[in-house]
Amino acid sequence: MTKRWLVTGCSSGLGQALVARLAAEGEQVVATARRPEALADLSARYPGNLVTAALDVRNPAQCAAAVERAVGAFGGVDVLVNNAAYGQFGTFEEVSDAELAGQFETNLFGPWRLTRAVLPLWRAQGAGHAIFVSSVAGTVPFPGLAAYNASKSALEGAAESLAAEAGHVGVKVTILQPGGFATGYSANLAIAETRIADYTPVSDGMLGALRAMNSNAEINPPELFADVVWRLSRLETPPLRLPVGPDTEAFLEASYDARRSEYDQVVKAGHHRLA
Template structure:
């Protein structure tokens, strides 16, 4: 039986790749984007419904959940993919930029979950997927706001898993590596630049300016394949690294944290 999906952020990148894969396989998909003209390719497909969705807007979130239930008879899978990157050190990112980052990357998924959970309780289950990043587990210089939002997103997901598993709700955090998308071009620059931080993140900033030309980037179809496999698993894992680079970065971060914990234990306890 096909699943009934709501996918956010389908205008480009991994969201578009996932929507295309699902629609081609006959799944029932609510394909959403802030501007529906960016997902016009899905119009007319019998198993796809196109809808506007800005995850910062409570009413649009409510309308999207209601539309999925109305058109498909329910909702099985919510893929929280919509998000963007904010460049800048802690001092460089304005209060308005921090709030905007969290409104999309954290509060948006939270809004949709609050609306989806009553449906899942009524039907006996559902699956929430959270598109995170290696930056949701290990920080990178110059990505303070983005890293903070993804750390918080993973905390939300883990809390949900503890609270709602007994209701049949499954939770998966997708920790993405570097993908060949428009991520680098879409990176928002800080409002309050400070030259003193350039030596710390200058090389990374240059890399982001030419992100799509970096060697070894993962193809977005890998993301789509991973999501499909995870949702079809009888007992999906809580965390899934997506891409061999993600596996390597996360393993190194875990080893580093273990060393830090051991050293702190020796010094303070």
């Protein structure tokens, strides 16, 4: 069955690979980007089932207009993919209020407002699938990515709440947790204006690893992400959480094991009864 898609952050990387795959499969797609001219080739290649729209998820009017574009072009939305995001690099002390606000405005508030704009359509039709592109960084802390970690953790919490609130009206929710992908993430990484030398022993290695991602021939290709999302959309009962990429297993298992071990130790020692 053909689905109607609204996807954010499609000018490059995961979003571009995804909308190309969807259009090739015959799906009806609204591909969005802050600069929609970057999608001209895709639009020309799939003129019958892919349309574009200008969308900066920080702009409420553009969020509303993107939903209206989907309704006008295809009659509605069946799947929303909240993909648009960027990384803010800087340790906890280095990131300013303005830098922190910018990170949350794009990575949390934008997906929230766009999903909120689509929910009336889904309540009316009794079905819809909200896909939130998080990261392993939503679970696993990385030095120098405190703001990014926080924004993705918050996104996952919001998505889990949406699943609990809207499941009874037919809304499905999936949180994707990609590992490392060749997406240009490091090229678009925002670096905190303030740098503090005391943190370089823990942050510089992380920054170097991020900058080396696109030159790593073994890193996951965006087409892998697109294939996972395509197959996910065919499931009658999609999972709430889905790691994406073979490199995610080691990160997530180590994090879950550490949390469980600490929980067991705290409970055994009785520290949870201190209150």
